[in-house]
Amino acid sequence: MTVTFDAQSLPELQNQQIAHPWRKKPPIFTLSVILATVIPLAIVALVYVGTDIPGAVVMTVVYFPLQMIASGIAAFATRGKRGIADSIIIVNAIGATLFSLIILISVIGSLIIRGISALSLHFLYQNNVYVSPSTPLEYGGIGHAVIGTLLIVGISTLIAVPIGVATAIYITEVRGRAVPYVRFFVQSMAGVPSVVAGLFILTIIVATGAFSQGAFAGGLAYAILMLPTVARTAEEVLKLVPEDLRTGALALGSTRARTVFKVVLPAARTGIITAIILGIARVIGETAPLLLAAGSVDSTVLNPFGGPIASIPTYIFNNVALPYPDAVARAWASALVLLVLVAILFVLARIFGRGRLSSK
Numbered sequence: 279m280t281v282t283f284d285a286q287s288l289p290e291l292q293n294q295q296i297a298h299p300w301r302k303k304p305p306i307f308t309l310s311v312i313l314a315t316v317i318p319l320a321i322v323a324l325v326y327v328g329t330d331i332p333g334a335v336v337m338t339v340v341y342f343p344l345q346m347i348a349s350g351i352a353a354f355a356t357r358g359k360r361g362i363a364d365s366i367i368i369v370n371a372i373g374a375t376l377f378s379l380i381i382l383i384s385v386i387g388s389l390i391i392r393g394i395s396a397l398s399l400h401f402l403y404q405n406n407v408y409v410s411p412s413t414p415l416e417y418g419g420i421g422h423a424v425i426g427t428l429l430i431v432g433i434s435t436l437i438a439v440p441i442g443v444a445t446a447i448y449i450t451e452v453r454g455r456a457v458p459y460v461r462f463f464v465q466s467m468a469g470v471p472s473v474v475a476g477l478f479i480l481t482i483i484v485a486t487g488a489f490s491q492g493a494f495a496g497g498l499a500y501a502i503l504m505l506p507t508v509a510r511t512a513e514e515v516l517k518l519v520p521e522d523l524r525t526g527a528l529a530l531g532s533t534r535a536r537t538v539f540k541v542v543l544p545a546a547r548t549g550i551i552t553a554i555i556l557g558i559a560r561v562i563g564e565t566a567p568l569l570l571a572a573g574s575v576d577s578t579v580l581n582p583f584g585g586p587i588a589s590i591p592t593y594i595f596n597n598v599a600l601p602y603p604d605a606v607a608r609a610w611a612s613a614l615v616l617l618v619l620v621a622i623l624f625v626l627a628r629i630f631g632r633g634r635l636s637s638k
Contacts, residue, residue, distance in 0.1 A: 310352035318344040345369050389617055393610030401611060405588075406576035411597065411605035420612050422578040423593040426493060429582055430572060430589055431562055433497025434504050439554055441501075442508030450516040451524075451538050468506035475502040476567030484571065493582035496572030496589070500561045508557040515549030516542060551630045559623040563616055565591035590616045 322341045326333060349369050353361030396415045404419035445464060449457050479499040483489050519542050527537040543550070568574075573586025574596060590612055598609035 307356045314348040314352040389614040393614040396607040396611035405578045411600045411602040423588040423590045426587040426589040429493040430496040434500035437501040438504040445509040446512035464506050464509045472564045473566035475499045476570035479571040491573035491586045493587045496568050499567035499571040504557040504561045507560045511553035515546045519545045552627045555627040568592050
């Protein structure tokens with residue numbers, strides 16, 4: 279069917295503006311939102327000023343219930359019963375977001391305020407040999423702990439990544455009879471407390487004399503914690519690879535193993551890198567396994583089998599409870615450095631995670 283327009287009305291039709299009537303809010307809606315926002319804030323301000331109740335308690339016990347009630351009344355007045363549930367969900371979502379943001383800012387601010395005094399260039403490369411807890415901040419640092427952390431995390435990565443990726447390949451590509459059991463054990467390992475991993479390595483590896491405390495034993499403990507994160511994330515990434523790529527490669531005569539290594543893994547390369555980074559970020563701050571498996575020392579150790587080795591988490595643990603302000607400041611500065619390392623890892627995960635699955 280052909281539609282024709284009058285020549286006189288055609289310019290008017292061409293100049294029409296796109297209208298969005300659903301964006302227009304009635305005055306009662308705007309007024310209800312303003313009242314539902316201002317009234318709870320005013321009541322909370324009066325309670326906070328007129329009483330000695332802590333601000334956190336006032337926000338949790340007074341503000342959020344009042345805000346939910348006020349938003350529910352406003353939603354009922356403007357949209358009826360259907361709006362009440364929506365208003366409760368919106369208030370809880372916004373409240374949870376603000377709460378998380380406040381906690382994050384509080385943690386970062388505390389680390390910066392308490393650790394900036396000890397943070398310097400020499401703090402990043404010097405060790406703690408001949409440095410006591412009462413030594414001024416001009417001497418000593420966490421260079422030995424940074425090296426130890428890198429060694430331990432590197433060993434755990436070399437152990438956990440091949441096993442985790444192989445587990446994901448078995449679940450998604452091989453699909454054998456043991457898949458439900460493998461997935462169950464991987465999920466069970468994700469819930470293992472970190473101290474249990476340290477105790478396991480201490481009992482099986484260190485106490486039996488197979489290896490002493492050091493970077494290798496600490497890497498084994500970290501690998502136990504890192505494995506489920508890598509395996510589960512890599513499994514989800516491999517599931518995103520289009521099935522047409524697999525069937526196309528098999529139809530061209532490729533073997534299943536060649537299809538996995540030449541087609542599936544390259545297509546999921548970005549996601550697997552993200553899984554590795556998330557696995558490292560998962561374990562890099564764990565303290566309990568290293569206290570039991572890696573030990574602690576004030577000197578720089580480069581040999582993974584050369585005895586106890588320092589790490590950033592154990593350095594923080596050993597200094598934060600000491601009755602010396604300089605030692606506590608070093609602990610806070612170390613925590614700040616560790617936070618920066620974890621932030622860098624998550625930023626890298628986000629950068630690699632934005633890439634789409636490649637079909638080349």
